Amino acid sequence: MSMKLVRQALRGERPPPRMWRAHELRERYDAVIIGGGAHGLCCAYYLAEEHGITDVAVLEKRYIGAGGSGRNTAIVRSNYLTPEGVRFYDASLKLYERMAGELDINVMLSQRGHLTLAHNDGSLRTMRRRAEVNRLQGVESRVIFPEEIERLCPHLDVSDHPRYPILGALYHPRGGIMRHDAVVWGYAHQADARGVHIHQLTEVTGIAVEGWRVTGVETNRGNIKTGTVLNATAGWCSTTAAMAGVKLPVTTSPLQACVSEPLKPFLDVVIVSGSLHVYVSQSDRGELVMGASVDPFPSYSSRGSLSFAESLAGHIVELMPALQHVRLMRQWAGLCDMTPDYSPIMGFTPVEGFYVDVGWGTYGFKASPISGKMLAECIATQRTPDLIAPFRLSRFSEFDLVGEKGAASVAN
Amino acid sequence: MLILNCPNCGERNVSEFRNGGEYRPRPACPREKDDLQWAEYVYLRSNVSGVQKEWWYHRAGCGLWFLAERHTKTNEITATYRWRPAAASSEEERKADG
Numbered sequence: 001m002s003m004k005l006v007r008q009a010l011r012g013e014r015p016p017p018r019m020w021r022a023h024e025l026r027e028r029y030d031a032v033i034i035g036g037g038a039h040g041l042c043c044a045y046y047l048a049e050e051h052g053i054t055d056v057a058v059l060e061k062r063y064i065g066a067g068g069s070g071r072n073t074a075i076v077r078s079n080y081l082t083p084e085g086v087r088f089y090d091a092s093l094k095l096y097e098r099m100a101g102e103l104d105i106n107v108m109l110s111q112r113g114h115l116t117l118a119h120n121d122g123s124l125r126t127m128r129r130r131a132e133v134n135r136l137q138g139v140e141s142r143v144i145f146p147e148e149i150e151r152l153c154p155h156l157d158v159s160d161h162p163r164y165p166i167l168g169a170l171y172h173p174r175g176g177i178m179r180h181d182a183v184v185w186g187y188a189h190q191a192d193a194r195g196v197h198i199h200q201l202t203e204v205t206g207i208a209v210e211g212w213r214v215t216g217v218e219t220n221r222g223n224i225k226t227g228t229v230l231n232a233t234a235g236w237c238s239t240t241a242a243m244a245g246v247k248l249p250v251t252t253s254p255l256q257a258c259v260s261e262p263l264k265p266f267l268d269v270v271i272v273s274g275s276l277h278v279y280v281s282q283s284d285r286g287e288l289v290m291g292a293s294v295d296p297f298p299s300y301s302s303r304g305s306l307s308f309a310e311s312l313a314g315h316i317v318e319l320m321p322a323l324q325h326v327r328l329m330r331q332w333a334g335l336c337d338m339t340p341d342y343s344p345i346m347g348f349t350p351v352e353g354f355y356v357d358v359g360w361g362t363y364g365f366k367a368s369p370i371s372g373k374m375l376a377e378c379i380a381t382q383r384t385p386d387l388i389a390p391f392r393l394s395r396f397s398e399f400d401l402v403g404e405k406g407a408a409s410v411a412n
Numbered sequence: 413m414l415i416l417n418c419p420n421c422g423e424r425n426v427s428e429f430r431n432g433g434e435y436r437p438r439p440a441c442p443r444e445k446d447d448l449q450w451a452e453y454v455y456l457r458s459n460v461s462g463v464q465k466e467w468w469y470h471r472a473g474c475g476l477w478f479l480a481e482r483h484t485k486t487n488e489i490t491a492t493y494r495w496r497p498a499a500a501s502s503e504e505e506r507k508a509d510g
Contacts, residue, residue, distance in 0.1 A: 238460075238461075248459070300485045
């Protein structure tokens with residue numbers, strides 16, 4: 001709850017007109033963050049807020065929040081499959097729960113409950129395992145059956161008529177949705193207020209490395225000298241890392257999503273089906289926000305396709321037959337950097353001073369606050385925080401992967 | 413809709429095919445590689461934004477694994493061809509083998 005908003009509402013004050021300012025590009029910064037999304041801006045905020053590092057530039061090639069931060073389906077949850085994943089995403093959810101007050105912005109967090117449907121015995125088994133792992137980590141999560149599912153969401157067809165009948169679901173009461181743009185703007189506003197420079201329309205064209213040590217960044221607006229660079233890009237993390245000579249275990253695939261025309265509020269939970277590759281929630285404007293799994297082959301193209309709309313619509317109508325006459329309004333795609341184990345990559349790289357916060361696949365938005373906080377700690381203290389140690393880049397050469405099959409769009 | 417030209421069957425809809433990822437020559441002397449080199453071969457990818465040489469599998473057709481050159485930003489396919497053992501032991505592979 002943001003007290004400032006309450007005061008403004010009562011006094012009829014308007015918020016300040018600019019939430020962040022434009023600056024001239026300086027010749028040097030203590031730290032440069034590539035990527036002005038929720039992750040990059042959050043890291044800048046925590047560098048300034050918790051570690052007193054305010055001489056920071058955030059470089060964004062388009063406008064802030066133009067990439068994954070503005071293209072995801074705004075779902076937050078922490079009911080993952082691995083203990084490492086559950087601990088990490090739950091720390092993130094806890095930061096989201098107090099974000100409105102901390103950043104003084106209405107992030108419209110609505111913890112309406114999150115249902116992951118199981119359509120076969122295999123997925124039901126996975127749901128049970130996830131529920132147990134979640135509970136061991138102190139995350140409320142349990143398996144429920146069709147009677148309770150119907151009570152929570154009367155529009156779902158829980159009969160045995162569909163091709164893939166609903167056998168049960170993993171219910172996660174603290175999961176929900178929020179306004180992703182407000183998260184980006186909140187971090188941008190607070191980072192700017194602490195002296196961080198946000199540079200939009202600033203594209204990184206090269207990273208200067210001398211003897212395995214970062215010395216600067218080249219951009220379309222001039223060169224910057226710096227000893228610390230964070231790659232917080234999504235969609236271009238491989239090409240950005242390649243500028244510093246670092247090769248990543250990442251492939252980039254588009255993920256498509258869409259919204260329907262606005263409807264009267266009827267759906268007050270988030271519905272996910274791994275087997276049918278869909279997730280759907282109703283926004284405060286009444287639109288159904290729907291997404292699918294990543295496209296069948298890797299690409300940097302963010303064009304929508306008819307085959308996506310067709311298969312998604314088919315699956316949604318199978319889940320909720322009452323939606324058969326609802327029209328689609330908009331369709332878009334975002335780029336997902338997929339790693340072999342469906343877990344992100346955070347922390348040090350073989351190049352000194354070059355850090356990564358990449359490989360965010362389909363789960364980046366859920367982790368924005370905690371990844372920014374942890375990366376800021378990693379940069380400021382020069383050691384990897386325990387919470388993100390399992391997600392280090394070197395886990396691949398050590399054959400110590402974190403198989404996170406609880407991620408969205410993974411069939412389980 | 414993307415159309416792929418299968419070297420056996422000709423032009424077909426991309427939904428008939430499965431992408432097999434970017435082309436990475438397998439180390440020619442596997443026994444001489446250490447764990448780090450194997451990890452690099454198994455996990456690391458160039459993931460280029462540009463023309464990529466990659467594997468495709470004609471799943472709903474002749475079952476052929478073949479190579480294609482596709483621009484990863486526009487999805488424009490400039491060539492498709494069969495993999496040939498002779499071509500495989502070329503310069504590219506020797507280079508990959510260090």
